[in-house]
Amino acid sequence: MSGVLWPWAAAAFRRAAGAAALLALASFILGPLLTLLVWAFAGTWLFPNLLPEFSLRWWAFVLGNADVGKAIRMSLLSAPTATLISAVICIPAAYAFARLEFPAKRALLLSFLSANAFPKIGLYVSIATLLYRLDLMDTFTGVVLIQLVNTLLFMIWIPTGTFRGINRNLEEAARDAGAGPLRTFFQITLPIALPGIMVAGLFAFIAAFDEAQGTLIVGTPNHMTMPVLMYNLVLSYPQPVGAVFSILLSLPSLVLLLFAQRYLRAGYLAAGYSL
Amino acid sequence: MRGAGLRQGALGLALVLPPLLVLGFLVALPAVTAVLATLTPDGGGGPTLANYARVLAARTLRADIVFTIGITLVSVAVVFALSYPLALYLRFSRGRAARILGVLFVVPLFVPVVIASFAMITFLVNHGLVSTLLYRAGVRAFPRLVYNGTGIMLTQVWVNIPFAVLILGAGLQAIDDALIDGARDVGAGPLRTFLSIILPLNAVPTMIALTLLFIGVFGSFTIPYLVGGNAPAMLGVTMTNYLTQYLRRTEAVTIAVLAFLIASVVGAVYVASVSRRERGAA
Numbered sequence: 001m002s003g004v005l006w007p008w009a010a011a012a013f014r015r016a017a018g019a020a021a022l023l024a025l026a027s028f029i030l031g032p033l034l035t036l037l038v039w040a041f042a043g044t045w046l047f048p049n050l051l052p053e054f055s056l057r058w059w060a061f062v063l064g065n066a067d068v069g070k071a072i073r074m075s076l077l078s079a080p081t082a083t084l085i086s087a088v089i090c091i092p093a094a095y096a097f098a099r100l101e102f103p104a105k106r107a108l109l110l111s112f113l114s115a116n117a118f119p120k121i122g123l124y125v126s127i128a129t130l131l132y133r134l135d136l137m138d139t140f141t142g143v144v145l146i147q148l149v150n151t152l153l154f155m156i157w158i159p160t161g162t163f164r165g166i167n168r169n170l171e172e173a174a175r176d177a178g179a180g181p182l183r184t185f186f187q188i189t190l191p192i193a194l195p196g197i198m199v200a201g202l203f204a205f206i207a208a209f210d211e212a213q214g215t216l217i218v219g220t221p222n223h224m225t226m227p228v229l230m231y232n233l234v235l236s237y238p239q240p241v242g243a244v245f246s247i248l249l250s251l252p253s254l255v256l257l258l259f260a261q262r263y264l265r266a267g268y269l270a271a272g273y274s275l
Numbered sequence: 276m277r278g279a280g281l282r283q284g285a286l287g288l289a290l291v292l293p294p295l296l297v298l299g300f301l302v303a304l305p306a307v308t309a310v311l312a313t314l315t316p317d318g319g320g321g322p323t324l325a326n327y328a329r330v331l332a333a334r335t336l337r338a339d340i341v342f343t344i345g346i347t348l349v350s351v352a353v354v355f356a357l358s359y360p361l362a363l364y365l366r367f368s369r370g371r372a373a374r375i376l377g378v379l380f381v382v383p384l385f386v387p388v389v390i391a392s393f394a395m396i397t398f399l400v401n402h403g404l405v406s407t408l409l410y411r412a413g414v415r416a417f418p419r420l421v422y423n424g425t426g427i428m429l430t431q432v433w434v435n436i437p438f439a440v441l442i443l444g445a446g447l448q449a450i451d452d453a454l455i456d457g458a459r460d461v462g463a464g465p466l467r468t469f470l471s472i473i474l475p476l477n478a479v480p481t482m483i484a485l486t487l488l489f490i491g492v493f494g495s496f497t498i499p500y501l502v503g504g505n506a507p508a509m510l511g512v513t514m515t516n517y518l519t520q521y522l523r524r525t526e527a528v529t530i531a532v533l534a535f536l537i538a539s540v541v542g543a544v545y546v547a548s549v550s551r552r553e554r555g556a557a
Contacts, residue, residue: 102286217518
């Protein structure tokens with residue numbers, strides 16, 4: 001009897017264990033975010049009530065705060081600047097890494113990993129001491145430079161992979177038909193590479209926009225971006241303030257993600273994060 | 276022909292030069308000036324290790340170093356232990372649960388670390404959601420989950436699981452199904468197949484994941500700053516405090532260079548592993 005029941009019981013057990021694991025992971029990942037979401041609409045939330053007393057008054061407080069407006073402006077100026085600068089200097093370089101032969105090519109490509117190979121905060125502290133000497137602390141330039149630390153790698157490596165994946169025959173056919181190298185690049189290569197470049201741009205923007213620890217050191221007190229202001233809000237205001245601001249801070253990345261969704265298949269995600 | 280090759284070489288270098296200069300300014304130059312600055316004594320004179328001796332003489336700093344390495348190792352181990360099974364599951368399962376998990380686990384990627392830390396605090400803090408649920412369930416005594424090492428570790432796990440799963444998963448995706456079926460056909464069980472086929476074939480992505488995790492946790496600031504306790508602190512917090520609170524730049528940079536030294540072997544293994552994967556792909 002047990003010999004007949006056993007496989008069925010084992011399958012049921014496996015299924016239950018799988019469901020339990022799924023549930024545990026889901027609550028671990030979504031639990032903190034849901035708590036945050038509820039806090040953003042809470043007036044007061046007293047222990048041990050399961051739900052707060054809802055209110056929108058903290059939204060008025062956050063949106064009416066002058067520092068918040070300033071930080072939003074600083075973020076919306078610096079992150080696109082850093083993304084654009086890295087796109088302009090990195091995309092031609094990525095093309096060169098993919099298509100041209102030149103000395104020390106491999107070593108130079110690998111050197112872009114160095115930003116990842118150092119403990120980030122140590123790097124920021126070292127950059128800060130350099131910026132002190134150059135009088136770039138608490139300047140817009142300093143903030144953009146710090147953000148570039150995180151954008152270069154994405155903008156070099158993802159487009160390099162994309163350009164490598166493009167069939168050379170297409171470019172050669174255009175050349176045979178009489179197009180010059182620049183025309184071939186802009187009319188053939190670049191349009192085909194666009195999805196990869198978009199994904200690189202998205203990652204670069206998110207990395208620049210979310211950069212907090214370096215900007216805290218370099219941009220305080222007059223060039224604070226949204227994530228830097230978030231440190232202050234978390235440490236010195238009631239919880240709903242941080243929660244409301246968290247939602248504001250997530251909006252740009254979320255909008256971009258929805259926008260770029262069709263480019264973001266799993267393969268591209270992996271490409272961005274296996275650097 | 277030779278002229279064309281030279282021209283291509285020159286063009287390639289010219290195109291690569293601008294981002295390389297920016298990189299040099301942002302990574303190589305600060306790192307080198309930092310090392311040189313820490314070796315120069317305040318009063319002038321030849322190179323000396325006096326700064327290091329002074330910084331390391333402080334017992335609190337030595338405690339911070341031990342704490343940082345400990346938290347880093349535990350966090351990496353927990354992330355890895357959770358991520359590898361998840362990556363395997365996503366690679367070899369086709370059901371609805373796998374699809375849901377496949378979407379769910381990437382969520383933390385798109386949450387800025389500052390928000391993740393704050394969300395973790397509201398979730399885990401005394402009188403937060405977890406303690407409310409435990410209280411309602413009748414559990415009145417449980418260890419503190421936040422403003423200490425446990426909080427740092429849990430938040431690091433939350434933030435880093437997607438990275439690890441994506442890197443490991445990309446490696447697993449590259450393993451040919453035929454190899455795994457072949458192993459099954461000659462009678463290897465799941466464990467045997469994992470140990471003798473999957474694990475070795477996925478060794479390079481595994482090294483990349485482990486080294487990146489180590490460097491990421493070791494060099495973190497936001498999570499220990501917001502979710503950690505006062506003492507011992509992780510080195511990221513310590514060096515930032517020296518720089519911005521105590522205004523002691525030399526000490527801050529000395530601690531930064533110490534952090535570089537501790538993580539240097541791991542950093543080298545990371546670059547070597549990516550280099551090996553590149554060679555395989557190119």
